[in-house]
Amino acid sequence: MPISRRTLLLAVAGSAAATAAGCSAESLPVLDTESPDDVTRRSVAESEAALIAAYRAAAAETAEGARWEFLAGQHVQHLAALYPGDTSATASPSTAAAPPGRKALRRMEARAARQRTDAAVAAQDAELAQLLARIATAEAGHAAYLSAAGS
């Protein structure tokens, strides 16, 4: 693993707004030694960090803080599962420009579920493929939960 999670999160923290808006973080270092699975893992981790940041920003601004923290905690688990054994970093700080509302969070989760599905299909390592399938399912479930809750 050529890039630590701390490095990743520091980089993501600086570009969280762009990442949250759906842009890839082009400023992140891309190392020549990365395998396709490394690239997949890093890309998914960036997206997970952006989701965490979005939920944390939302939690700070709304009365639904417990719910957003609950969902953010699941993305923290995703991030940890992508880089098992790396305990060098905690979740990224809240740096989203404006706290997203429920609909924006739902859209982010739905997009993440589609991206994780693509990533699961592309993954070469079987363990990574299964992990990404579960994360895709989790995020589809988050989107459904956000559609139902409070409606």
Add this chain to the structure above:
Amino acid sequence: MSPELWQQVAAGEDAAVYAYGVLVPRLPAAERNRGIDAQVAHSRARDAAVAELAAGGGEAVLPGAFELPFAVDGATDARRLAAYCENRLVNIYCTLSPEQTGPDRRQFVEAARECGVRAVGWGQLPEAFPGTTDPTTDTDRGPADGDGPAGGDGPAGGDGAMIQP
């Protein structure tokens, strides 16, 4: 994919078809169509898995009746059983998905997603790694604000048994 794996899919889907047959009549009238739609989806998925087995020269073993993991006495139990079945299938599809490649793997991941979405629709709180926990015994899974989609988590009872023939 090997015949054994298609057999797992066929058996899991068949168990869900059976369970929905039991639980749909226990649902409130307003939720029954959703239950029937789910049963139809699982029936189609089972038939597709049986067809895959047959194409490979195999034959699915489908007992048709199953021992339920807990008694289904009312709407809360009915939703819980539905979520339980969906979770089992999430686990089956996620576990088997790496055995597939390309569009076939995508189909498995999308099947897992659909089952996971239905589980949440039946009132299960979202999970970080769906399909890896037993929903009949996991009682502490979320914020205590009590205003989730349908509530009803935290069941008493449930011995954690899988649905068995």
